[in-house]
Amino acid sequence: MIKSVINIIVCGIGGQGVLTISNIIRKMALSKGFKCEGATFKGGAQRMGSIHSELRIIINKTSKVISSQIPIGDVDLLIATEPWEALRYANRCHSKTQLVVNSKIETFYVDRFEKPKIKNPVDNLRKIFINHVIEDFSKQIANQSSTHSHLNVLMLYKAVKIGFIPFTEKDIKNQISQL
Amino acid sequence: MDNNSNPKTNNKMIFSKNIVLNSNEAISWGAAAANVNFVSHYPGSPVNLVEPHLRKINNRFNKNIEFNNSLNEHVAALSAAGASYCGARSLTIMKHVGLNIAADPFNYLGYTGVKGGMVIIVGTDPGALSSTGEEDVHWFVPQFNFPLFEPTSVQECYDYTINAFELSERHQIPVMIFVPGRLAYNHSSINVSLVKNKLNKKFYFNKDRDKYINVGARAVKNHRILIEKVKKISVSESVNKNKFNQKSKTGIITRGLSYSVVYELIEDYNLQNKIHLLNLDLVYPINQKDILKFSKEKDEIIVIEDQDGFVENQIKMHCFNDINCKIYGKSNFPAYGELSRKQVENFFINKFNLSIDNRNISIENLEIPERLGTFCEGCPHTGSFYSIDTVFKDLDGVVGGDIGCSSLPPFRADWLLCMNAGIGISQGMAQILDDQPVISTGGDGSFFHAGALSLLNAVHNNINLIHMVFDNGSIAMTGHQESPSEKNFDHHQFLNSIGVNRVIDVSSYDPKDFIEKFNYELVRDGVRVFWVKGACVRSGNAFIESRRNVLYPEIDPSKCGSCNKCYVELGCPAILNLEKYPKQELKIDLDRCVRCGLCNEICPNDAISIHNMV
Numbered sequence: 001m002i003k004s005v006i007n008i009i010v011c012g013i014g015g016q017g018v019l020t021i022s023n024i025i026r027k028m029a030l031s032k033g034f035k036c037e038g039a040t041f042k043g044g045a046q047r048m049g050s051i052h053s054e055l056r057i058i059i060n061k062t063s064k065v066i067s068s069q070i071p072i073g074d075v076d077l078l079i080a081t082e083p084w085e086a087l088r089y090a091n092r093c094h095s096k097t098q099l100v101v102n103s104k105i106e107t108f109y110v111d112r113f114e115k116p117k118i119k120n121p122v123d124n125l126r127k128i129f130i131n132h133v134i135e136d137f138s139k140q141i142a143n144q145s146s147t148h149s150h151l152n153v154l155m156l157y158k159a160v161k162i163g164f165i166p167f168t169e170k171d172i173k174n175q176i177s178q179l
Numbered sequence: 180m181d182n183n184s185n186p187k188t189n190n191k192m193i194f195s196k197n198i199v200l201n202s203n204e205a206i207s208w209g210a211a212a213a214n215v216n217f218v219s220h221y222p223g224s225p226v227n228l229v230e231p232h233l234r235k236i237n238n239r240f241n242k243n244i245e246f247n248n249s250l251n252e253h254v255a256a257l258s259a260a261g262a263s264y265c266g267a268r269s270l271t272i273m274k275h276v277g278l279n280i281a282a283d284p285f286n287y288l289g290y291t292g293v294k295g296g297m298v299i300i301v302g303t304d305p306g307a308l309s310s311t312g313e314e315d316v317h318w319f320v321p322q323f324n325f326p327l328f329e330p331t332s333v334q335e336c337y338d339y340t341i342n343a344f345e346l347s348e349r350h351q352i353p354v355m356i357f358v359p360g361r362l363a364y365n366h367s368s369i370n371v372s373l374v375k376n377k378l379n380k381k382f383y384f385n386k387d388r389d390k391y392i393n394v395g396a397r398a399v400k401n402h403r404i405l406i407e408k409v410k411k412i413s414v415s416e417s418v419n420k421n422k423f424n425q426k427s428k429t430g431i432i433t434r435g436l437s438y439s440v441v442y443e444l445i446e447d448y449n450l451q452n453k454i455h456l457l458n459l460d461l462v463y464p465i466n467q468k469d470i471l472k473f474s475k476e477k478d479e480i481i482v483i484e485d486q487d488g489f490v491e492n493q494i495k496m497h498c499f500n501d502i503n504c505k506i507y508g509k510s511n512f513p514a515y516g517e518l519s520r521k522q523v524e525n526f527f528i529n530k531f532n533l534s535i536d537n538r539n540i541s542i543e544n545l546e547i548p549e550r551l552g553t554f555c556e557g558c559p560h561t562g563s564f565y566s567i568d569t570v571f572k573d574l575d576g577v578v579g580g581d582i583g584c585s586s587l588p589p590f591r592a593d594w595l596l597c598m599n600a601g602i603g604i605s606q607g608m609a610q611i612l613d614d615q616p617v618i619s620t621g622g623d624g625s626f627f628h629a630g631a632l633s634l635l636n637a638v639h640n641n642i643n644l645i646h647m648v649f650d651n652g653s654i655a656m657t658g659h660q661e662s663p664s665e666k667n668f669d670h671h672q673f674l675n676s677i678g679v680n681r682v683i684d685v686s687s688y689d690p691k692d693f694i695e696k697f698n699y700e701l702v703r704d705g706v707r708v709f710w711v712k713g714a715c716v717r718s719g720n721a722f723i724e725s726r727r728n729v730l731y732p733e734i735d736p737s738k739c740g741s742c743n744k745c746y747v748e749l750g751c752p753a754i755l756n757l758e759k760y761p762k763q764e765l766k767i768d769l770d771r772c773v774r775c776g777l778c779n780e781i782c783p784n785d786a787i788s789i790h791n792m793v
Contacts, residue, residue: 047552049553067439
């Protein structure tokens, strides 16, 4: 059954392109005639702060009035450009939420003042979620093994390839050319 | 007014399209569509993007709008009133905390009334998503006695901006629109259209002492007129949405963002037959007739809204004796934070005894350290706070913090609460404390907002205080709006003229000189101002630009003494710890580094060197 509303959280650290891919997803949805609700949380930080964006794409719903808040536990797709940030929003997901996560850890700025005792977030993610694509996308970019030059866009292509959102690689290309 | 025709009915259309906009932009388009003539604002999230976007529309379509880039909300409010008194349509934009500053004039603009439509956009922030607090500014509204719209969607942000101008002119009263943070940055594709302005429009101020001079009996008379006006609006104006089963025994009233939350839950749980939903789009004054009609045959009315329960309070106040059913709301929902879908859902589950079997089970909450962020690489505040901390390290000194980038994470100052809290709180402390040295800090933005007056207050009261103005040349945090210091502002002349005799110029990129001068001034008396130069690295810092592609720094691990001065005390985000145990090894991430050279300046072991790029 096609879900009537697809709930997506895109998260990461300021500067990794979280807002850019949120915009691309939103524009792809709107250009296909879907309604899209959502909100962006930029926080107060200028650099290295958590940032996330909630998107709700309405595929098939008669009334078309929905809130911009994703119901707790109802996230369908989580795209995270950093694994700690993926774990931060785990409580918004359920065990079958599809994950697309960059495995490269960005240390916490607070590390330098106070050492937190935390274990590896990637292991945690693999343990909690059934459907996950956790790869070192940063490395793929660095090695130029990919034709896409940006981490965020590469991850969005990956999410589209899995077939979880009703868009094609061509849709992404179209939107990027309009940026 | 004939020269501000309704875009919906006019045929001189110059632009009409369906475009993707966020709510900030939608308000700009709405104002342009209403042919606004005058715009004043003080920047503040979540409505910081309205004015910049309106400028773009103005340039693109030659809308001939006059802009007032106000230095605080008080003057923004008054200048918009002035334009409106002359017949111009005026728009003024501020955030909720800014409304506190503008509250003084707003309390009396209702007395004078307006001529051209005057619309006030206020960004609210339930959940404090981009502010120092989440105060509920609804309580100002019955005090000002201005009609209030609360849009529930991006399209409504556009529509109600136009409606607000019309309502304002119909009743000669300013009209407010509240936009919460969650809605302000939401996007949607909306229909916009612009009509041609009438060229060479002349405005005129009709002198009218009865209206504009308010004191004693005149003020009381105008207050009476205002109350009568609002009473008339509450009868004649009705803007709301009536949904679902009108014959239901349970009625729910919402406003703003709670509408879509409740609407969605009603559909998700198939409660369409059990609930009659009323959303108030015109939230103040409430239309008593609408509420009474809605309450007919109801057993109960539940008001679901965020913050303090303004609508519930208004309904109880105005309809208490005329409604027989039970009215409640806030007793079931918290008055703090955002109203979450979860809270409303749990309420519905209990109330309607709903089955929750097919809900997804969420993963339990994990404790992840906060990632609050830091100053940008090469940010002038990094060097300034390094110098301050170095001097204050053993002195137990107090650092007064203001609003702006300098007070944001990593929280180097000792408090963060409101504009000019640095210079204000520090004065009281300086007068009371004997042993702890006190300084105050603040950016150039807050200095011009009202900090300069607070400084004059310190001079006036002979207070011994050092105040540091971090002059980064713009209102950096909200998007680099213009600051007077960018232009030909002579701070020496200005400060001398208000009685500050000791004005010390320092650069945030020269910590040795900064620390030396700071130590020297610390033991002196009177008001001393450090004018700290260092432009924002994200808006053309000439010092950084001259070095960025020419130099690069390097850490020599053999010389590094692991003192952590660069990594912790300076806290530059471009310096990374490779964590090669047992000895830490620091490295500079050259992709992040902007070549400010501060690490090189402060390294006591000469381990950081600066090289020329080959």
